[in-house]
Amino acid sequence: MEQSEEEEMETGTWKVKAGLAQMLKGGVIMDVINAEQAKIAQEAGACAVMALERVPADIRADGGVARMADPTIIEAIMKAVSIPVMAKCRIGHFVEAQALQALGVDFIDESEVLTPADESHHIWKHDFKVPFVCGCRDLGEALRRIGEGAAMIRTKGEAGTGNIVEAVRHMRAVMDGIHKLANTSQDELMALAKEMGAPFELVAEIHKAGILPVVNFAAGGVATPADAALMMQLGAEGVFVGSGIFKSSNPEVRARAIVKATTHFQDPEIIAEVSKNLGEAMSGLDIKQIPTEELLAPRGW
Amino acid sequence: MKIGVLASQGAFAEHIAILHQLKVEALPIRLPRELNGLDGIIIPGGESSSISKLMLDYHLMNEVRNLAEDGLPILGTCAGMVLLASKVSDLDIEPLGAMDITVRRNAFGRQIDSFEAELSMPVLGEKPFPGIFIRAPLIEQANSEVEILARLNGGTAVAARQGKLLASAFHPELTDDLRFHQYFIDIVTGNRKVGLE
Numbered sequence: 053m054e055q056s057e058e059e060e061m062e063t064g065t066w067k068v069k070a071g072l073a074q075m076l077k078g079g080v081i082m083d084v085i086n087a088e089q090a091k092i093a094q095e096a097g098a099c100a101v102m103a104l105e106r107v108p109a110d111i112r113a114d115g116g117v118a119r120m121a122d123p124t125i126i127e128a129i130m131k132a133v134s135i136p137v138m139a140k141c142r143i144g145h146f147v148e149a150q151a152l153q154a155l156g157v158d159f160i161d162e163s164e165v166l167t168p169a170d171e172s173h174h175i176w177k178h179d180f181k182v183p184f185v186c187g188c189r190d191l192g193e194a195l196r197r198i199g200e201g202a203a204m205i206r207t208k209g210e211a212g213t214g215n216i217v218e219a220v221r222h223m224r225a226v227m228d229g230i231h232k233l234a235n236t237s238q239d240e241l242m243a244l245a246k247e248m249g250a251p252f253e254l255v256a257e258i259h260k261a262g263i264l265p266v267v268n269f270a271a272g273g274v275a276t277p278a279d280a281a282l283m284m285q286l287g288a289e290g291v292f293v294g295s296g297i298f299k300s301s302n303p304e305v306r307a308r309a310i311v312k313a314t315t316h317f318q319d320p321e322i323i324a325e326v327s328k329n330l331g332e333a334m335s336g337l338d339i340k341q342i343p344t345e346e347l348l349a350p351r352g353w
Numbered sequence: 354m355k356i357g358v359l360a361s362q363g364a365f366a367e368h369i370a371i372l373h374q375l376k377v378e379a380l381p382i383r384l385p386r387e388l389n390g391l392d393g394i395i396i397p398g399g400e401s402s403s404i405s406k407l408m409l410d411y412h413l414m415n416e417v418r419n420l421a422e423d424g425l426p427i428l429g430t431c432a433g434m435v436l437l438a439s440k441v442s443d444l445d446i447e448p449l450g451a452m453d454i455t456v457r458r459n460a461f462g463r464q465i466d467s468f469e470a471e472l473s474m475p476v477l478g479e480k481p482f483p484g485i486f487i488r489a490p491l492i493e494q495a496n497s498e499v500e501i502l503a504r505l506n507g508g509t510a511v512a513a514r515q516g517k518l519l520a521s522a523f524h525p526e527l528t529d530d531l532r533f534h535q536y537f538i539d540i541v542t543g544n545r546k547v548g549l550e
Binding site for chain 2: 060061062063064065067068071072074075076077078079094095096097098099100130134135136153156157158159181182183311312315316319
């Protein structure tokens with residue numbers, strides 16, 4: 053027993069990074085802006101929380117530059133709950149990511165919800181011990197992020213709108229891409245990789261396995277239990293809910309209902325039951341009424 | 354043989370895939386009616402706080418507790434081990450209390466401290482078992498009926514068996530090594546004698 057435990061323990065490996073995402077599957081990750089909301093989320097059965105200064109709906113309304121949250125808020129949330137705590141950094145802002153890793157957050161979301169810091173480059177995520185989740189609109193974008201080291205993928209959707217239409221579009225695009233790759237012949241893979249702008253190795257891997265190499269969640273517009281179950285039936289392995297909970301009239305009840313709907317996504321009776329008496333959902337936005345320059349999903353590439 | 358994998362939340366699909374590799378029928382369990390006719394249950398890794406709330410809401414907690422008392426074999430990995438315990442520090446819901454172990458959640462720290470380690474586990478043979486520990490719990494205390502199957506080099510207990518109940522702090526479902534699941538199947542079929550008898 054002379055050997056210390058540290059000598060045999062290897063941290064920050066790909067397996068433990070991608071593995072944490074696997075442990076979140078079938079669960080709901082909720083945006084929270086303080087310790088009190090984090091406790092409500094945990095009590096409702098959230099599998100993780102996303103620590104923020106403002107939820108996407110407020111970021112959208114306030115305008116200006118949105119940045120990494122004040123570490124004081126993140127630390128207060130980490131102290132308040134025992135479930136994993138995620139936090140967002142700006143696209144390409146690797147120093148915000150370094151700071152978040154130093155704070156000890158469990159997962160970093162390199163997020164289009166914040167104002168991008170680099171319009172050409174995303175963070176080289178392999179350099180970090182903490183795992184990253186990134187948004188995508190189709191399979192090519194998902195594979196570019198995985199190539200950079202993302203240990204988890206989510207749809208971008210259109211955050212802060214309470215409108216599921218973009219998340220549906222993005223999830224269908226990812227799933228269609230996977231089916232196409234799985235059913236194509238080997239000699240077409242390189243051309244497809246070029247067309248998708250995706251690393252060839254990952255394209256070949258999906259051709260062989262027929263599934264993504266990392267966990268894939270839905271995000272951006274989930275506001276009701278039925279929205280969550282819809283995304284699960286379309287192939288999501290779990291759900292992020294941003295503004296949808298704490299911008300509704302009864303967050304406790306709605307949060308719990310979305311958790312149940314995510315687990316029982318194939319059970320229409322349970323979806324109907326948990327959808328009763330939830331109070332007002334967040335007021336939604338029609339995507340067509342948002343000026344193009346204010347859309348969040350086109351941020352990043 | 355039919356094994357049910359609790360599918361309230363977490364990495365249940367990974368367990369089902371391994372059972373299929375071992376040619377064992379496996380199905381996800383979300384409601385009590387799905388527990389009928391099972392030869393064993395696996396409680397997967399995931400968020401123990403999330404899993405336990407969904408188990409309570411859909412009346413799985415008492416049902417599974419009763420099945421454990423009736424002697425049904427159960428394997429719990431990570432969050433599953435937390436739920437099998439009789440005492441857990443830092444969980445606001447009462448665990449199943451099936452195994453006489455005290456478990457500490459997130460015992461090694463946050464995600465940044467998650468790690469891999471080769472484990473010596475004599476019941477699986479000489480070759481070390483790849484231990485993947487993700488925000489893992491540990492066994493703080495175990496009574497004399499519990500057999501500790503694996504320890505880290507510093508002595509921390511990370512796998513245990515009590516009769517037909519089997520628990521690990523790590524994730525055999527994230528490896529290609531089927532031996533831990535085979536060990537559980539052997540318990541189910543009765544090919545492994547109950548420990549310490």
